[in-house]
Each structure stands twice: as structure tokens, then as C-alpha cells.
Amino acid sequence: MSDERHTPLADRTPFPDDIDERLRAQLTFLVEVDQLKTVLRQSPLAAADRRENDAEHSWHLAMMVVVLAEHSDRPFDVGHTVQLVLLHDLVEIYAGDTPLYDSAAGVDQRAREVAAADELFTLLPADQAQRMRALWDEFEERRTPEARFAKAMDRLQPLLLNWMARGGTWRTPGVTADDVRARKAVIGDASASLWEAGRRLIDEGEARGWSRSAEPEA
Amino acid sequence: MSDERHTPLADRTPFPDDIDERLRAQLTFLVEVDQLKTVLRQSPLAAADRRENDAEHSWHLAMMVVVLAEHSDRPFDVGHTVQLVLLHDLVEIYAGDTPLYDSAAGVDQRAREVAAADELFTLLPADQAQRMRALWDEFEERRTPEARFAKAMDRLQPLLLNWMARGGTWRTPGVTADDVRARKAVIGDASASLWEAGRRLIDEGEARGWSRSAEPEA
Numbered sequence: 001m002s003d004e005r006h007t008p009l010a011d012r013t014p015f016p017d018d019i020d021e022r023l024r025a026q027l028t029f030l031v032e033v034d035q036l037k038t039v040l041r042q043s044p045l046a047a048a049d050r051r052e053n054d055a056e057h058s059w060h061l062a063m064m065v066v067v068l069a070e071h072s073d074r075p076f077d078v079g080h081t082v083q084l085v086l087l088h089d090l091v092e093i094y095a096g097d098t099p100l101y102d103s104a105a106g107v108d109q110r111a112r113e114v115a116a117a118d119e120l121f122t123l124l125p126a127d128q129a130q131r132m133r134a135l136w137d138e139f140e141e142r143r144t145p146e147a148r149f150a151k152a153m154d155r156l157q158p159l160l161l162n163w164m165a166r167g168g169t170w171r172t173p174g175v176t177a178d179d180v181r182a183r184k185a186v187i188g189d190a191s192a193s194l195w196e197a198g199r200r201l202i203d204e205g206e207a208r209g210w211s212r213s214a215e216p217e218a
Numbered sequence: 219m220s221d222e223r224h225t226p227l228a229d230r231t232p233f234p235d236d237i238d239e240r241l242r243a244q245l246t247f248l249v250e251v252d253q254l255k256t257v258l259r260q261s262p263l264a265a266a267d268r269r270e271n272d273a274e275h276s277w278h279l280a281m282m283v284v285v286l287a288e289h290s291d292r293p294f295d296v297g298h299t300v301q302l303v304l305l306h307d308l309v310e311i312y313a314g315d316t317p318l319y320d321s322a323a324g325v326d327q328r329a330r331e332v333a334a335a336d337e338l339f340t341l342l343p344a345d346q347a348q349r350m351r352a353l354w355d356e357f358e359e360r361r362t363p364e365a366r367f368a369k370a371m372d373r374l375q376p377l378l379l380n381w382m383a384r385g386g387t388w389r390t391p392g393v394t395a396d397d398v399r400a401r402k403a404v405i406g407d408a409s410a411s412l413w414e415a416g417r418r419l420i421d422e423g424e425a426r427g428w429s430r431s432a433e434p435e436a
Binding site: 006009010013015016018019020023026027030033034035036037038045046047048052053055056058059060063064066067068071077078079080082083086087124126128157160161163164166193194197200201204212 | 227228230231233234235237238240244245247248249251252253254255256263264265266270271273274276277278280281283285286289295296297298300301304305312319346378379381382384411412414418419422
């Protein structure tokens, strides 16, 4: 882990000094997070021939929370869950995206992301930095109904994109349909009906040859 | 206005028939809105050398609502406002983006967008289509504190990007600093302090020559 800190993007064109210090910190953070639009994911868009970025992904999850809320197995707060998904990938601005099927990159993922959270959120005034960190921790810990539903959307959304792409990242070398089922099963922690539909897409994708049915013999 | 309807994106890879009809309608809508990621705006990103798209913009507004909520002049519901900004540009999937400083395109903007809303939202089950339409109408009418704050973010966000770009769309031919001030003044309907900061950026940008001070004589 490097101790080097990133120079905030806003330093390129500093805000006028006479803007209130608290507001200036907030604007500096809001310019910094523009970088989420440049963090590329593995998932292919349904609407264009390119990969998705984290800002697009986060927006899509938020829409899914609003539209699919009725499928939650437990009562939950939609507005709070939307906030969780909006910020859940912010740490990737400094830590980068860790592909779901990349076990090697997964090893130090948590440490990289915690360091990124410490750096990024402290651009904000202290009270807001604490609140952002608490929301991110809540998402990561997956204990509240809100965090579970947010995580379910995070797993269901690329599944929809892979379905539309007739494979997408299901075709990652070494990945089988059973791997996909294993990684997506957390959808069922939030919603039996959404996990049933998700499994249906995975099963049908496997039947159509969009994912591999078993790891080839060594 | 064409009466032709768009073929839903999901028709390219139809979902299995045995997925519940209501859920299938919701998933069809959620795939359709993937197209928001392909609607380009005029604003340049702060973090990369390209224009922003509507999904990225909507995500950014939602983050701004969360971070800047304390600046509202009136008490308001953050979760509800986040929902307004998440969906405020969905109609542009069919109607296209209308640049703020393009008066000609502004003429039939409302008619194009209403037709788009009628078509897009009715992909959803009827109760949800009605609710989405009500949220979009609320945003457009700008009467509630939530809609006013949402609109303020919609005007403040590109102002931040233009500041970072040292001009950006402020340099649109024929546009003066006074035009920018006039289009951005609605920020003041939601927050005196944010409009004060916004005006400060516009004034300073004008002083630095990033926008034009007056329309040249004809």
C-alpha cells in the first residue's frame, strides 16, 4: 500500500478563496468524485458496444432500487438504500475496480478499499466524512435490509447486462455457470423472487451455451 | 412528432417466458433505460477529456443532493429529491438532450419530452408508470422544495464542470456571462448560499476571460 496521497482534481482550477471553507470542501469532494465516471467495469452495456463505468453502474443500481423495491423480502427504506448504492463504488476512484471473477485481485481488495475510503471521504467536512464512511461500512457489512437489497442490485444488474450480451463476463476464461450461481446467490439474501428470476437467466444462459457448464479437466 | 414507437432493447434478447409478467415488464424497463448512458451532454468531464452522458450526470446530481442538502433554504426530503434527479433526464432516451444554450431546440422540447415520457414509462406496470410520471411532472413543475433543490443541482453541476474546464460550454458561440447568470439564477430558488457561490464562479470565470462579457455589436 502506498502512503502517497492523490492531489485533488480541484487543485487544477482552485475555487475562489472567498467561498466558505465548508462549502469549498464539499465542492472539492464533488469534483473529485467525477473520477467515478472513468473507472471501467468488465460489464458490457446493453445500449452500446463498450464497457460500463462505475458512475453509470451506480446510477443504474439506484433506478433498480426504486423499480424493484416491492420484491424485497423485508420492509426497507428505499431512500436510504439509494444512498448506499450511489456511494458504494466511490472507493474505486483510488482503489480501482476489482472484477467479480478475479480471485487474485480480490486478495487485497479490502485493504486497498479501506485506504481509499480514508483518503477520499476526508476531503469532506469531518461530520460528513464520518457519515459517508458509516454508509459505506453499512453496505460492506451487508447486515441491514437496506445493505442486503443494495448488494442484491449490485449482483443483479451485471446479470441483466450479461443476459443482453448473450454471455458477457460469463465467458471469462475459467468461469463456469456454477461459479456465476455461487457469486450471485447473495441476491437471495434480499429477495427470493429476484433470485429465482436471476437463477432462471443463469440456467437459461448455460443451456444456450453462453456460459461453460463445467471446468475442463486439468 | 412521429407516432412510431421504439422497439424495446430487451426484444433483442427476450427474457424467458416463465418469468412473472410484472417482473418482466420491470426488467424490460430497466434494460431500456441503459440507453441513458448513451445520451451525450455538452458538458466536459472534469476527470477525462470527453463529454458527459446523462447517466453519469444523473448520478452526479444524486451525490450532490446528499452532500449539499444542508444548503437548502427550506426543509426537504433528501431521499425523494434523489429519486427526482435519478429519473429527471430519462425522457431524453427518446427525446435527446436539449443543450441549455440552444434556444431553437428549446422550442418543441416540452412536446418531445412529454411524448417520450408517455412511451417510456408505460413499459412499466401501470401503477409504477403513473408514479414515475408523477415524479417527472413534479421535477418539471418546480413547485415543491424537493423539485426546486433537484433543479438547482441540475444547474449547479455543469457550472462546476465548466469551472474545472476553464470555460466549457460558457464558450458556446453567442453566449455571454449574462446569459449564464440568467440560466443559472434558478439555483437561488432553492439555496441562497449555493447561488452566491455559483454566481461567484460565474463572475470569476468572466473576469478570467472564460466567458464573454457582452454580445458583440451586430
